[in-house]
Amino acid sequence: MRHSLLSTFFLLLLHLPFSLLQGKKRSCFQQVIHDVFRDGDLIIGGFFPLYSVEANIFTGLEHPQKACNSFQWMHKNYQQVLALVFAVENINQDLNLLPNITLGYQLFTTYHSDNKTLESSLKWLTGQQQAIPNYSCWAQDKSVAVIGGATSPLAVQMGSLLELYKYPQMTYGPFDPILSDKIQFPSLYQMAPRDSFLHVGIVHLLLHFRWTWVGLISTDDMRGEKFLWDITKKMSRNDVCVAFIEKIPVSERRHAESLVPFMPRIMASSAKVIIVHGDADSLMSLRHSQPLFLIPLKLWIITSDWDVTLRPHPYGSHAFHGALLFKHQTSEVSGFSHFLKSVNSAKYPADIFLKSFWHSAFKCSDENLEEGECSPNASLEDLPLEYFDMAMSGLSYSIYNSVYAVAWALQQMLLIKTEMGFGGDGESITLLPWQVHSSLRNLQFNNSAGEEIVLNEQRNIEAKYDIMNYLVFYKKPELLVKVGQFIPKTLLEHDFTISRNSIVWGDSQIPPKSVCTESCSCGFKKIAQEGVPICCFNCVRCPEGEISDQRDMDHCTKCPEDEYPNKNRDHCFPKTVTFLSFKEPLGLTLTCLALSFSFLTVIILVIFVKCQDTPIVKANNRILSYILLISLTLCFLCSILFIGPPTSAKCLLQQTVFGIVFTVAISSILAKTITVVLAFKATKPGSKMKRWMLPRVSSFVVFICSMIQLALCCIWLGTSPPFPGLDTHSEPDQIIIICEMGSAITFYSVLGFMGFLALGSFTVAFLARNLPDTFNEARFITFSMLIFCSVWMSFIPAYQNPKGQAMVTVEIFCILASSAGLLGCIFIPKCYVILLRPERNTLEWLRQKADSGRC
Structure with missing residues (x-):
């Protein structure tokens, strides 16, 4: 078969390193490079990573023995081979799918190595053990498709070569958006579901357990970068922080790379939760870096592409005890479990991979292997989880679907050719690989599990995940226990469930705390x-x-x-609703004081009325004394209006009654003071002041002042009257019902007018305090006004600071104190004379004092 000159030159360049190594490395790899072949009318190639091989760089200067590469069985990956075998056998037994045509297969091992992967691909194309570019003894006639690419790098390495021959390549590894580029990979089809919402499910898990300080481990490639970009963006939106990011190179693996000190950095981090994203091949160095003695100090969250049970040493899994895995949900394929139980080395004697697997998994001796008597009665279900899993993995499920996809595509092509008249009268039907693409591109079918399979990658279904708990107990088999699931529907709609009680953590009974700072408690x-x-x-x-x-x-x-x-x-x-109540000690005390002072004032009034004809009562206008005593009584009683639950009526009366009665009292004192001054002036011969000594003049002063105050109160009530209000700020645990003043201007105008009258009375009384008169009240009025002004001058700033009950109490105290000052300074001395020194309250005593004063 001839190919273009460009293809030949390209393949010669690719094959050049292999031809240089043929004689030197054959002895090292001859036991693992053999392929497995089963003949059929049409052949499907299968490439599977069955061995973990250390790929050393060979320059040609080393001794051949020193260039040997050690390898280890990756036992669990053998399920992928059995999935292909199972699918092929089922198709061959199906009378409705590819009737009269049998499928065969040829199996190769792949390694995480560019040259070894390309060498295996060349052998597939050549059909012989020695890779000869552009030569094929049989493969070109029977080969129809290739199933391979457990990882994106392997798919790219194989696809770059197979694309030259337009072979359909069915990749079963994790979905990679880069491989969806049909310009670069027109012959490649991805069978795995999309992982577009994997990062969403992981962040939901973090938020569920309040893990806000986590580490990230991913492969250093485009797929890993996309995952890191998606999850860090989602984490930042939910206030979850990245403690560290470790990127593992995906170049050809060497065991020496396990010495790179990224594991000490991971263990030294304060983050207790580590998220691992990658596949079993690219994370080989992470498996090799696990110390044998490492105890479970971290909680690992592992994506479905990395099988934690694949490890180079038997005790490395203890470091992952309690890990949580996001595993792809797969539909149950009928008959697969029974098929696995029936597999043994005697059933497929030509399968050298099975013999080698059996020998390694069941630890047979070399003698038994050569005689073919290696555990003939053993079964795969007897193997522990670290060697084999009886449940179909996501990769095996994709392989199973890949085989059926090829079969259905071939079925469509054969039907078309039959309808066109080809293949009649025993004529064989020839199928070329590039012809299969027309059927594969838009293929859609239901597999035996009832799930719809679509090969249009733009319509690939989104992966659904089971959340598994990985358990490793001493001297017991490993377990994977389902503890939850994550089923994405849209970006905002999903189904996330987790059973906290079903999860077994590392060495603790409670979930670990993975936070940078301990949570702030309530408060x-x-x-x-x-x-x-x-x-x-x-x-x-x-x-x-x-x-x-x-x-x-x-x-x-x-x-x-x-x-x-x-x-x-x-x-x-x-809050409790409160007010200055009569039942409270403070309210009761103030009420008793108000009643006591008012009662005392009434007694003094009675005494003055009874002794109204005595000189001391008649002095300074007894009518003004009566008015003053009555107003002081009302002043004492008006303080009771401030006690008890405030109502609209109370709020209207409190300030207005207080302002009017106090104005009457102060104006009476002012009139008394003026009377004293006029009385002294009127005693001079020829004085014109006598006409002002009439009683109605004093009453007129009281009336005018009272009317002015009444007008101010009416303006207050007419514009912005007081009203009941709630004080919610004075006391932290109480709501105090108070009377709001309404208009502050009119309130302070009322107080200001009373202050003006008090200041006038104080000034006049102070000037007349030394006038020579027997019953001169100016001195007592001076002291009373001094007390009055002191009290109310202190009230104004004190009234601004306290709130609630304190404000009301201050005002009541000022009312009582100022009223008591007026009563005590003006009337107590007179009562002393009336009750205790009656001899001084006579005209004879007055004349004698006057005569002695003239002497």
Whole structure:
């Protein structure tokens, strides 16, 4: 068969390293390079990674023996071979699929090595043990497709060569968007489901267990970069931080690479949860780097592409005890489990891979292997999980579907050729590999498990995952226990379930904590640290009046106005509604004081009325004394309006009654003071002041002042009257019902007018304090006004600071104190004379004092 000059030159270049190594490395690999062949009308090639081989660089200068490569069986991968065999046998027995045509296969091993993979591909094309470019003794007539590419690098290595001959290549490894490029890989078909939502499921698992500080391990290739990009972006949106990222090179593996100190860096990290993304081939150095004595210090979250049970030493799995695996969900293929139980070395005597596998898995001696008596009654189900898994893996399921996809494509082609008249009268039908593409590109069928298989990669289904718990117990077989699942539907819709109680953790009974900073408890909030990830933060207590009722709150929230935070600042409790009540000790005390002072004032009034004709009562206008005593009585009683539950009527009366009665009292004192001054002036001969000494003049002063205050109160009530209000801020655990003043301007105008009258009375009384008169009240009025002004001058600033009950108490105290000052300074001295020194309250005593004063 002839090919283009360019193809020949390309293959000669590819084959050049192999021809240089043929005589030198044949002895080292002759026991593992042999292929397995089963003849048929049409042949499917299968390439499977059955061995872990250390690929050393051979320059041609080393001794051939020193260039030998050690290899190990990757036992569990042999299920992939059996999946292909099972599918081929089922198709050959199916009378409806490819009738009168048998499928055969030729199996090769692949290694994570460019030259060995290309060498195997050349042998497939050549059909002989020695790879001869552009030569084929039989393969070109029978070969229809190749199933291979457990990993993306292997698929690329094989595809670059097989594409020259347009062979359909069915890759069963993890889905890689790069391989979907039909311009670069037009003959390659990916059978695995898409992993577009794998990172979403992993982040959901992290959030479920509150793991916010995790490490990432991935392969240093485009697929690994895409995974890292997707998961870090999803993690950042959910406030999950990356503690470290380790990228493992995917170049040709050497055991010496396990000495790269990335494992010490991983173990030294404070992150307790490690996410591993990659496949069994590319993560070989991670398997080799596991120390035999390593105890489970980390929790591993492993994607389905890496089988944790594949390891170079028997005790390395203990480091992964308790790991959680995202495993592809696969439909159950009928008959596959029974087929695996029936497989033994006697059933397929020509399968050298099976003999070698049997010898290694069941630890047979070399003598038994040569005699063919290696555990003849053994079964694959007797092997532990580290050697073989009876459950069909995701890779095996893709291989099974690949074989059927080729069969259905061939069935369509044969039907078309038969309808066109080819193959009649015993004429054999010739199929060329490139002709299969027309049927494969849009192939759609249902497999034996009832699942729809679509080869259009744009319509590939999204993978569904079982969350498995990997368990390794001392002297017991390894186990994979399903503890949950993740079924993506859309970007926002999915089904995530996990059974916390079913999970067995490493050496603990509880899930590990993987956080950069311990969680902030309730009552605290997070404060980010500058220059560090958001997961590393400080915890500070919520400010006064705010709470956080959940852990790791970014902000504290204020309680509603009718609630208050507890001491720990993690809950809000309803506030109690309070007011200055008569039943409280403070309210009861103030009420008793008000009643006592008012009663005392009434007694003094009775005394003055009874002794109204005595000189001391008649002095300074007894009518004004009566008015003053009555107004002081009302002043004492008006303080009771401030006690008890505030109502609209109370709020209207409190300030207005207080303002009017106090104005009457102060204006009466002002009138008394003016009377004293006028009385002294009127005693001079020819004075014109006598006409102002009439009683109605003093009453007119009281009336005018009272009317002015009444007008101010009416303006207050007409514009913005006082009203009941709620004080929710003065006391943290109480809502205090108070009377809001309404208009502050009119309130302070009322107070200001009373202050103006008091200041006027104080000034006049102070100037008249030394006038020579027997019953001169100016001195007592001066002291009373001094007390009055001191009390109310202190009230104004004190009224601004306290709130709630304290504000009400301050005002009541000022009312009582100022009223008591007026009563005591003006009337107590007179009562002393009336009750205890009656001899001074006579006209004779007055004359004697006046005569002695003139002497």
